[in-house]
Amino acid sequence: MALADINYSVQYKEVFLRTPPNDDWNEITLNTGGVPSTLQDVKAQQRSGGFVYKQIPNRFIYWRSIHNVFEMVEESLDLRLVGNQLRYKFTDSPVLNGISITELPHQIVVLVPTVSSLHRLTFPHPNNQNFGSTSTYSIFHGASVSDAMDPSSYYVLSSTPCSIAHAASCVAGNEEAIFALALTNTSVLLVRKDPEGSVSTSLLTHESVMPRFLAGITDALMRKEYNDNVSATMVFHTIQKHLYLFSLSCHGVLNVWCCHTGASLSSINLPKKTGVPLSASNKHMMMKGFSGKKVAIYCYLHGSCLTAVSPTLSNGSVEFEILSNSPTPQNLDMIHMAMGEYDDVWCCWLATGDEAALITRISWAEPDTWITVALSRPPTSVKPAKFVSQDPASLFLDKIFTSGFFTVEDLRKSLNSYEASTAVKQKSDIRSFICGMVESEIHSEIGEHSVDDHVFLRVAERCWSRIYSCCSQHIITGSLTLSLAWLGNGNLVLIQDSGFSLATRCDFLERFWLRNASSRTFPHVVYGRLLEIVRDVDLGAAPDRVLLGLHLGQPLQSHLVDAAKLVPPSALITEKCCLVSQEDFGRYFAELIKELSFPEDCILEGQDWKAFCGQSGLAAITQLFREFVTIRLNVCVHLLIVMTLTGLDYHLTYKDALLDLCTSYYVLHWMCVTNVNIDTPVVQSFINAQQSLIMQNTLEDSVMALVNAVWPRDDNDALVNHLFSIRQYLLIQDLSRIMQHHSWGMVLAESYLATGEYSKAYNVCMNEEGSPISHYLRVIRLFEVHSRPDFAITVAKKALDVCTDISPTDLVLSLSSSKMKSESG
Numbered sequence: 001m002a003l004a005d006i007n008y009s010v011q012y013k014e015v016f017l018r019t020p021p022n023d024d025w026n027e028i029t030l031n032t033g034g035v036p037s038t039l040q041d042v043k044a045q046q047r048s049g050g051f052v053y054k055q056i057p058n059r060f061i062y063w064r065s066i067h068n069v070f071e072m073v074e075e076s077l078d079l080r081l082v083g084n085q086l087r088y089k090f091t092d093s094p095v096l097n098g099i100s101i102t103e104l105p106h107q108i109v110v111l112v113p114t115v116s117s118l119h120r121l122t123f124p125h126p127n128n129q130n131f132g133s134t135s136t137y138s139i140f141h142g143a144s145v146s147d148a149m150d151p152s153s154y155y156v157l158s159s160t161p162c163s164i165a166h167a168a169s170c171v172a173g174n175e176e177a178i179f180a181l182a183l184t185n186t187s188v189l190l191v192r193k194d195p196e197g198s199v200s201t202s203l204l205t206h207e208s209v210m211p212r213f214l215a216g217i218t219d220a221l222m223r224k225e226y227n228d229n230v231s232a233t234m235v236f237h238t239i240q241k242h243l244y245l246f247s248l249s250c251h252g253v254l255n256v257w258c259c260h261t262g263a264s265l266s267s268i269n270l271p272k273k274t275g276v277p278l279s280a281s282n283k284h285m286m287m288k289g290f291s292g293k294k295v296a297i298y299c300y301l302h303g304s305c306l307t308a309v310s311p312t313l314s315n316g317s318v319e320f321e322i323l324s325n326s327p328t329p330q331n332l333d334m335i336h337m338a339m340g341e342y343d344d345v346w347c348c349w350l351a352t353g354d355e356a357a358l359i360t361r362i363s364w365a366e367p368d369t370w371i372t373v374a375l376s377r378p379p380t381s382v383k384p385a386k387f388v389s390q391d392p393a394s395l396f397l398d399k400i401f402t403s404g405f406f407t408v409e410d411l412r413k414s415l416n417s418y419e420a421s422t423a424v425k426q427k428s429d430i431r432s433f434i435c436g437m438v439e440s441e442i443h444s445e446i447g448e449h450s451v452d453d454h455v456f457l458r459v460a461e462r463c464w465s466r467i468y469s470c471c472s473q474h475i476i477t478g479s480l481t482l483s484l485a486w487l488g489n490g491n492l493v494l495i496q497d498s499g500f501s502l503a504t505r506c507d508f509l510e511r512f513w514l515r516n517a518s519s520r521t522f523p524h525v526v527y528g529r530l531l532e533i534v535r536d537v538d539l540g541a542a543p544d545r546v547l548l549g550l551h552l553g554q555p556l557q558s559h560l561v562d563a564a565k566l567v568p569p570s571a572l573i574t575e576k577c578c579l580v581s582q583e584d585f586g587r588y589f590a591e592l593i594k595e596l597s598f599p600e601d602c603i604l605e606g607q608d609w610k611a612f613c614g615q616s617g618l619a620a621i622t623q624l625f626r627e628f629v630t631i632r633l634n635v636c637v638h639l640l641i642v643m644t645l646t647g648l649d650y651h652l653t654y655k656d657a658l659l660d661l662c663t664s665y666y667v668l669h670w671m672c673v674t675n676v677n678i679d680t681p682v683v684q685s686f687i688n689a690q691q692s693l694i695m696q697n698t699l700e701d702s703v704m705a706l707v708n709a710v711w712p713r714d715d716n717d718a719l720v721n722h723l724f725s726i727r728q729y730l731l732i733q734d735l736s737r738i739m740q741h742h743s744w745g746m747v748l749a750e751s752y753l754a755t756g757e758y759s760k761a762y763n764v765c766m767n768e769e770g771s772p773i774s775h776y777l778r779v780i781r782l783f784e785v786h787s788r789p790d791f792a793i794t795v796a797k798k799a800l801d802v803c804t805d806i807s808p809t810d811l812v813l814s815l816s817s818s819k820m821k822s823e824s825g
Contacts, residue, residue, distance in 0.1 A: 006327075007369045010515040012361070013627075014494060015502040015699075016376040016479075017619040020409040024085060025071075028145050031091040032117040032156050048495050049336075050485030051101035056126060058611060060485060061108075062495045065095040070112055074138045075500065077617035078610070083141030088121075088148070090114050096181075098167030098234070104175065108139055111169035113179050118169075118191055119154045120177045121147075134613045152197030157181075165282070168234035172243050178259065180204075180245050182231035188247065190259060204245065204257045206264055229253065232284040237297065239313045246311070250280045252301050254309065256318045268309070268320045276305045276327070289339040291323040291364060298345060300337065303330045306345070306362065324364045332358065336483035346484050346492060357481040359494070359503065373492070373503045374515060376623075377479060378405040378472040381465065386544045388551075392457065393435060396464040401431070402673040402681070404626055405475055414474035418467070431678060438463050489698055502620055504699055509595060510631055527595060530588035533576050534638050542566045546637045550666040553737040556659055560644045573645050589654045592639075596632055596661050598711050599704050610695045612702055618691065622684045624703045626672040633665040664712045667739050671710065671719070676728055686710065686722050712739050720744045729754045742768065746778065753786045762791050766798065773799065 046066040053059050058077035063070065068091070074084040093114040102109045103125070110121040123139040147153065165182040172178055174194075181189040188204040206229060231247040236259070238244070243259040248270075255267040271278040283302040290296055296308040308323040328334070332349040340346050340361060349358040361371035382399045384390065390398075400406055408430050415437065441463040446456070478498030485493040492503040511517035512531040519528035542563040549559030567573070577585070612621055640658050671683040687694060687706065694709055696702045710719045721744075723732050729751035735741075741748050745764050752761035765779045776799035783792040 008360075008372050009369055009517075009521075010374050011371045011506055011511060012359075012373040012492070012503045013506050013510070014373055014376040015504055015620050015623050016405065017499070017501050017616050018404055018407060018623065019499070019615055019619050020407040021413065021498065022085060025087045026083060026085065026140065026143060027087045027089065028143065028148060029089045029091060030119075030145070030148055030154075032093070032149075032154055046482065046497075047095075047097050047099070048482040049099060049101075050338075050483060050493055050495050051103075052485050052487055052493070053126070054103060057489070058487065058614075058617065059126065060487060060493060061101060062483075062485065062493065062500055063099060063101075064482070064495075064497075065099065068092070068094050068114070070095050070099070072110070072140065073499075074140055075616060076614045077612050077620065079614050080135035081138040081614070082135060084138035086140040086143050088112070090117070093117055096164065096167040098169050098179070100169045100171070102171040104171070109171050109175075109177070111171070111177050111179065113167040113169060113181065115157075115164060117154050117156050118177075118179045118193065119148065120193060120195075121153065134610070152195070155191065155193055155199050157191075165230055166233065168236060168245070170236040170243075172259075173238070173241065178236065178243070180234050180236070182234055182247065184230055186229040186231070186249075188231065188234070188245065188257070190245070190262070202262050204262055204264065206255070229255075230282075231255075232282045233286045235286045235288050235297065237288050237295070237311065239311065239318070242313075244311075244318065246286065246297055248284050248286050248299055250282050250284070252278045252284065252299075252304075254297070254299060254320070256311065265316070266318045266320075270299060270301060270307055270309070271304070273320075273322060274305060274307055274325045276301065276325070278304045283333060285334055285337060287337050287339070287345075289343070289345065291343045294321075294323060296323055296343075298337065300328070300334050300347075302333070304328065306334075306337075306347070308343075308364070324367065326362055326364075326367050338484040338486055340486045340492070346486065348481050348484050356476070356479075359481060359484070359492075373494075374506070375479075375481075376501070378403060378475050380469060380472050380476075382468055386541050387548045392460040392464045393438070396468050397431065397434070400434070400468065400471060401675060401678060404623060404672065404681070406471060408679045410475060411471055414471045415467075417474065418470045434467060438467055441466070491699065500616075502699075504624075507700075509635070510627070513631055513635055527588045527592035529580065530585070530592055531635070533580070534635075534642050537573055537576065537638075537642065538568060538570065539638060539641055540566050540568050542641050543634070543637045546641065546662075547666075550663065550738065553739075556640070556662065560640055563641055564644045567641065567645060573642055577642070577646050592635075593654055593657050593661075596636065596665075597657075598664070598713070599708055610692055611697050612695045612699065613691050617695075618684070618687055620699060621687060621695070621702050621706060622681070624699060625668075625683055625706050628703055628707065629665055629668040629672060633662070633669050636662040636665055663739065667712045667735070668707070668710060670735065670738060674731060674734070676723075676726060676731065682719075682723070682728075682731065683710075685726065686719065689722055689725075690718075714743050717744045717747070720747050724751065727754070746782075749779070750782065753782065758783075758786070758788055758791055762794070765795065776802075 046064065048062065048064040050060055050062040059075070061072055061074050063072045065071070068089060070088045070090070072086045074081055093116040096113045096115060098113050100111045106125050108123045108125060110123070112119040112121065123143070126139055162183050162185045165184050167182065168180045170178055176195070177193040179191040181191070183189060186206060190202045190204055192200045229249050229251070232250045234245060234247045236243060236245055245257045245259055247255045247257075249255065252271045253267055253269050256265050257263065258265055278301050281302040285300040287298045288295070289298055291308040291310065294310045296310050299307045299309060301307065305325055305327050307325045310321040310323050311318050312321070329349070332351050334347055335350050335357070336348040338346045343364050345362045347360050347362060349360065351358070356375050356377065359373040363371070382396055384395055400411070411430050411434070415434070438460070442460055445459050445463070478496065479501070480497045481494045482497060483495045485495065487493050487502070490505050494501045494503055506515060508522060508525045508528070509531070511522070512525070512528055513535055517528070519525065519532055522528055545563035545566055546556065546559055549556050612618065636658055640655070640662060643655055643658070671686070672681055674682050676682055676685045690709065694702060694705050696705055720732060720735065723735070724747050732748060732751040736748050745768055749761040749764040752758070752764065768775065776795055779795050780792045783789070783795065
């Protein structure tokens with residue numbers, strides 16, 4: 001298969017996790033007394049990896065190493081883990097690759113090779129801990145120097161005959177820690193360390209079928225370095241209960257040794273076997289996994305191909321079967337790969353100079369289609385609104401604090417790096433601080449000179465743009481993906497320079513609307529053709545005009561007429577719609593309206609165990625909700641404009657439904673872009689308060705349960721009641737501007753009373769025609785509580801005028817009593 005035949009299909013998306021950076025590390029410095037003379041041969045290279053627990057959902061460990069620092073973080077989407085960040089510093093001893101994490105029944109074993117020492121770090125298995133609450137201790141909590149420096153936990157290397165190229169490690173079936181150190185003279189130093197601390201070493205070479213012990217190394221071993229056979233990567237694999245070491249040389253030769261006997265069993269020249277050209281490289285990679293029902297060793301030959309090799313033991317030798325071979329792009333470097341479901345291989349690629357990785361899934365069932373992940377990054381520039389006039393300060397501040405990408409701590413860190421002299425204090429008002437920085441920059445450019453307004457605005461926009469670019473670049477740089485780990489349930493962990501994010505499947509509506517999916521590719525999606533037509537039409541500024549109408553809370557019909565006038569003539573909407581029959585269009589609309597409508601079937605019962613209640617889990621649900629709502633709002637807006645332009649009768653029956661959906665989705669969108677404080681959007685506040693009622697066992701079900709919980713409908717006041725419970729009275733008033741409030745009029749009135757706007761509270765209460773006498777009694781008592789007897793008397797008079805002839809005598813007497821009580825007060 002040629003590279004030109006590879007089709008890239010975006011079917012996954014990155015879920016950006018807006019969580020504040022955590023600088024609370026348990027730092028341990030280790031000095032094992034190893035020989036530091038090998039430091040000159042080791043380059044500082046950042047590496048990372050991940051480990052996912054087998055039986056504990058949504059819980060994993062990711063690690064990073066650079067030079068002599070090794071960091072581990074234990075994460076759970078379901079729980080808050082206390083003491084989950086652990087950092088080791090190895091004095092004068094850079095960390096090698098070949099780090100491994102193994103799950104044993106009662107402990108987690110982490111093997112860390114360095115250039116002068118080998119470490120076996122053990123931690124308690126989380127299965128032995130109590131999960132009865134929403135938080136618990138991490139397995140790293142309480143880790144100490146004494147644990148790591150126990151003689152049974154490390155081994156100091158004697159001086160090696162030549163430098164170490166790289167390493168590999170694993171825990172054998174007898175719980176013995178095994179390290180393989182590839183030397184630049186093509187031999188491999190094998191070190192075994194049992195749980196009690198006993199160590200044995202042997203040397204694996206290509207010349208001998210028997211091990212050569214380290215103590216017996218002669219000068220002859222050092223006379224020549226066989227660069228053609230220097231190992232580029234190694235991996236351990238068990239066959240028939242025996243452990244074997246597989247090594248891939250820089251020239252693409254796969255060698256295998258028996259770790260028990262030290263015998264060099266066999267080798268295979270992969271470039272010759274597969275017929276692909278290859279240049280020698282130390283960037284080859286290997287991974288153990290599956291291909292169908294067979295165990296496979298995946299060999300990435302840099303700039304050439306990804307080959308799956310199945311090793312089998314036959315008559316004391318290892319035979320190789322090439323299961324599959326896929327060409328890979330020459331302009332990309334693979335920096336990590338991980339097994340997914342079945343025989344899917346997830347790969348992380350990086351092109352020289354790129355700030356973002358390309359993440360692909362290769363499935364041997366569809367080798368010519370590579371599934372990719374759409375990455376989520378903050379935009380590097382800010383576009384002004386087309387119909388709302390905003391000064392540069394308001395424009396950029398709104399983008400910073402409502403975009404869903406920046407936390408206050410992220411902003412502090414980015415601004416501290418903006419200028420060496422800048423120091424943002426922990427408790428400072430970050431919004432005011434940013435404004436002060438920009439004002440200082442504007443003053444430094446303009447000085448005391450008098451300038452025209454348009455000149456001042458240009459300078460202000462330039463200064464604000466520099467600050468915003470600094471903040472967005474901080475997020476982009478920290479979001480570089482370094483490695484991957486398959487979490488299960490369709491989710492992938494992207495381990496990044498500054499933390500991690502998730503990748504999950506796009507739903508079909510998103511694939512069509514944002515990822516340019518084709519109805520030919522997904523013919524079973526009935527509404528796909530309709531979305532293609534609407535998606536590919538250039539509507540110009542028309543959608544912004546409709547969004548302005550939604551923002552103002554005005555009837556949309558007049559705004560739709562005005563928006564239709566803004567569509568460029570080149571759109572040719574009518575011509576494109578005529579390519580589809582009326583019957584088909586009616587069918588498409590019916591299915592799409594069904595997809596967009598209120599998710600009644602997602603009223604889910606509560607679960608005993610609540611998933612996604614950890615900080616990162618809550619952040620994932622918040623972000624997925626935002627994306628779900630934003631896409632559907634845009635689809636509704638575009639469909640309404642197309643309907644207005646075509647004016648065809650056969651789909652007008654769906655217009656009213658779309659108008660209602662548009663308003664409902666705008667309310668949910670408002671929750672995402674409106675904050676209860678500088679760092680918390682309304683939706684996040686709601687989730688935090690209601691997580692025990694919302695969270696389900698999957699991300700998708702949890703998002704749908706959240707949509708159901710806040711969907712605007714007559715019998716659902718959950719959002720308003722939440723805002724009232726946290727005293728967000730101004731937000732309640734703002735919400736009443738964009739949605740009907742007849743079902744929660746009294747809550748709105750109380751919000752006005754709380755902010756001292758008594759006349760507005762009175763108007764809200766009196767606008768409810770046909771209210772029972774009990775309503776007026778409640779309003780009177782409300783004004784009495786807020787010490788406004790004048791309004792209470794007015795309400796009582798109004799109630800007597802309205803209700804005397806139709807209400808029971810006792811209620812009228814009760815109302816009269818309330819009126820007299822107010823007058824006497």
